Amino acid sequence: MSSPRLEIDFGKIQHNASILVQRLAKRGISVTGVTKASLGSPLIAKALLGGGVSALGDSRIENLEAMHQAGVVAPMTLLRSPMLSQAMRVVAHADVSFNTELDVISKLSSAARQVGRHHGIVLMVELGDLREGILPGKLLGTVERMLRFPNVVLRGLGTNLACRSGVSPDARNMAQLSALVGEVEGAFGLELEIISGGNSANLGWTSSYEDLGRINDLRLGESILLGRDPLHRQPIDGLYTDAMILVGEVIESKPKPSLPWGTIAQAAFGEVPPVINRGEIFQTILAFGRQDTDPEGLTPPPGITVLGASSDHLIVDSGGCRLPVGTQIPFELDYSALLRAMTSPFVAKVRKVQSGPALRVMGLEHPHPVFA
């Protein structure tokens, strides 16, 4: 099989989605399955829908278009503020888009009018992470002006935290979103349908508080695909963390000194961290690098340590064990590593066929969470 390759277990993705959907349903929250880390893969979309997500969300219109073209049927949300230049494509392929700019909403309304549609708008509110969002003090004014556009409908409010500045969702900012919902409803005599409280980083908040206020939807990508809570990268109870793994192949394997020699300056990707002299090690090179993934986001099997990487080489210490050329080694990924592997044309994407919790390669058992 060609490598590097991402082995995708659609059954595990569906399992992860369904566990989160069931847990959140008990709290009155629906799940929008986020497909952006998968380039809008229709197979991943189907796994999410099979797990019970009620809508699909992506930040790129190209991915929503790809899913439509592949025959995926589901309510579709564009999670990033639309570009003015893409308004026509947005009304054609998204039922709802997240918005913060009246100029964009105006353009969406005229585009929707041209094709005889009404486009749904969720207004995003800034609650401190300083990425997208209307400042709370400007929300009522924005709603008032957007309600004048004929072919858009205000479907709800949303917010996004944790992505840019690491601001965590908590009782305070979530209560503020609920309060804003009340203010908008009171001021304009309408009922908002979608209150989109955030992303995978909101899961901790849902399990820490009794009262979740008006929040009735979360947009989940990373937690479903990787089975981890993005705030602390801890495995989520009952979810697989190895639904997607990256497999690379060994191209050099030699005992080498752990210390480089010669005059040390910068390496290909900047400063090199100081190395500790551990004498001679089994140094192994795999045929993939920064062009294929984010080496800092890889978790190797037990006994293997990532030492460094350049564009096309990943250098590992294989501990006491020599890994012959040709050995295939599986790695778990974080979100950054997954995103880069998914978008690299050098990484093959393959369906993982064998069932069972672990992939056995040369006796290396890949770690997976204890399954509750």
Ligand SMILES: *Cc1c(COP(=O)(O)O)cnc(C)c1O
């Ligand atoms: C990417 C994204 C999400 C999904 O985030 P995860 O951490 O992958 O769950 C949700 N909302 C918005 C606006 C996004 O851009």
